[in-house]
Amino acid sequence: MGAVVTERWDGLVLGASLATLEGEAGYGAIGDGALAWRDGRIAWVGARADLPDDARQRAVEVVDAGGGWITPGLVDCHTHVVFAGDRAGEFEQRLQGASYEEIARHGGGIVSTVRATREASEDALLAQSLPRARALLADGAATLEIKSGYGLDYENERKMLRVARRIGDTLGIGVRTTFLGAHALPPEYAGRPDQYIDAVVEWLPRLHAEGLVDAVDAFCERIGFSHAQSRRVFEAAKALDLPVKLHADQLSDGGGAALVAEFGGLSADHVEYTSAEGVRAMAAAGTVAVLLPGAFHVLRETTLPPLDEFRAQGVPMAVATDCNPGTSPLLSLRQAMQLACTHFRLTPEEALRGTTVHAARALALADRGTLRVGQRADFVHWNIGQPAELCYWLGGPLARAVYAGGRKVS
Ligand code: NIG
Ligand code: FE
16 A cells, blocks of 8 residues: 655635635635645635544644635736826815816826826836735735826836836735726827827837736727727737727717627726627627726716626626726725625625626636635635625725735735
């Protein structure tokens, strides 16, 4: 008889309930659970009663959770956390009655953040952006998508993407970068949007060659770019085999959802004004609907995304913060889940799927979003008695510990 080879574990956590999110529905709950990891991956997950007898000896570190729940690390699949300055003044203007579109048309809005971001050095931009990323991490986000789009020239878009990568390195979490050169028209291109798109499609391969781009996005809207201009950006992405996503149908139905679906896009984001035809196109293409209730809330929107259509057509719904200085200064993904439940009437289970399984899918990350052997050991230990509490409390710290790749990062 040969000796039994026992696998060593880097860590083992016991004494919490697990929401594995495995299976098509439900939380995948395990009452008294255990989770072990090795080399940054989940090596064992299940009921504590089913652990092998030598479990404690196998693990280099044993953590007794002492209650609470463990979920997969949350995935914030739509953020603009890298920016300089703030737009609290515009918030006050909007409270006096000015609309987001009016402010943008008068030289405020995105372009005012562009001015501040261009002025900041790379280090200063990192210093301003890191606390926001830390706040998202502290409330459970172990993966962040981070967009450019406040530089709007080659050097400053590059600076933003480099800062995004540095945030991932500094915090030890997963960061996916998205090039959003087609976010707004910079002042130097006023009246020449097509020439600006020429520049954007020329920068993209250079930024990609530096390893700075994981996906490509555009703002398809009356105050953003047209359908035809967004299409040109997507064609440039396709030529490089880069996946696309779109700020689609946020303020009006611009046919954005169908456009991004036509390119087999990862996600259509916002989607408040998406038509039934757009939903069908998304379903056929497997494009995720990314709901951004923070922007909906801050802009006091009243038109709801076509939630029942998404459900009926089986379009997966993700939830993200859209953390940005204009429409969604939101520093907690859990709070975004809360807003998705109150404004969009998502169930807490849908909201949690929206920030785990479906959010991972919106970033084409097959290695996270559930607690399953072989997945990245990204998980959060929460101070809660039941999963619905994640969506129930407004604010306040609920995450006791956040692990990314088997390392405690918050
Ligand atoms: O997702 N809609 C365009 N982009 C952002 C807003 C950015 C800003 O106002 O600075 C959004 O809502
Ligand atoms: Fe956005």
